[in-house]
Amino acid sequence: MRIPSGPTVQYGDIAMLIGKDRKVFIRTILEGQKLQTHLGEIRFDEIVGLDYGEQVQTNIGNGLYILPPSLDDLITHIRPDDAIIGHTGFLIFARAVNRIEEDVRQQYRAEQAAAHQNDLNESISAN
Numbered sequence: 001m002r003i004p005s006g007p008t009v010q011y012g013d014i015a016m017l018i019g020k021d022r023k024v025f026i027r028t029i030l031e032g033q034k035l036q037t038h039l040g041e042i043r044f045d046e047i048v049g050l051d052y053g054e055q056v057q058t059n060i061g062n063g064l065y066i067l068p069p070s071l072d073d074l075i076t077h078i079r080p081d082d083a084i085i086g087h088t089g090f091l092i093f094a095r096a097v098n099r100i101e102e103d104v105r106q107q108y109r110a111e112q113a114a115a116h117q118n119d120l121n122e123s124i125s126a127n
Helices: 069-075 078-127
Strands: 014-019 026-028 034-035 040-043 054-059 065-067
Touching: 026 034, 026 069
Parallel strands: none
Antiparallel strands: 014 026, 014 065, 034 040, 054 065
16 A cells, blocks of 8 residues: 555556546556446556556546545545555655655764864864
């Protein structure tokens, strides 16, 4: 389960499908799975490789647009049965951000220490 990182739909992507009535469906694209709605059925195997922004037809001819969801979309349209998974996913996301921030802090400290060491070496060499 991941936020799309490329221009095309891939297995494992979280995709947002929007119907003509503006009903929003957010699902993880899994091999062999399908989305069944009042507008018809979409087989995920048939949309893998399509570009985000394209319209796909259901089995009864209704169109759904495939879009990558924003964080706001994920929070707004989470299904009640996905709430635990969504909460867990958000915590994982928050932990990943914290790790990245800590890595950046450590890199900054290392660069500052190296710059300080260079300044110290230059002042010693000058004397």
